[in-house]
Amino acid sequence: MIKLLENKKVRLLLCVLLVMLIAVVVIQPTYAAGNVSGVIQNAWKSAETQIKNVVNNVVFPVIDLILAVFFFVKLGMAYFDYRKQGQFEWTAPAILFGCLCFTLTAPNYIWNIL
Numbered sequence: 001m002i003k004l005l006e007n008k009k010v011r012l013l014l015c016v017l018l019v020m021l022i023a024v025v026v027i028q029p030t031y032a033a034g035n036v037s038g039v040i041q042n043a044w045k046s047a048e049t050q051i052k053n054v055v056n057n058v059v060f061p062v063i064d065l066i067l068a069v070f071f072f073v074k075l076g077m078a079y080f081d082y083r084k085q086g087q088f089e090w091t092a093p094a095i096l097f098g099c100l101c102f103t104l105t106a107p108n109y110i111w112n113i114l
Helices: 006-025 036-085 091-113
Strands: none
Touching: 036 091
């Protein structure tokens, strides 16, 4: 028996079996009691105006500001690359401009989608 326990594979198998046995004994299934979706909907309805105000007045302007800074920095870097190499790279400024337009207009339609 002792020689059998010296084998690493046997010890690993015994450890795995012990962990599985403990898991079967200790773990119990949990179930939600009641109407969970109704509670979530009621919580959303009670906090909806506050969430909308914070998102419209804080979150979107911060995202817009960050994107605007990145856009102008990238546009300046693209211009300096154009002066050095003679070729203007439009991809990154165009993507940032599209994202900026999307986030500037998002408060008008995002709440209709949600």
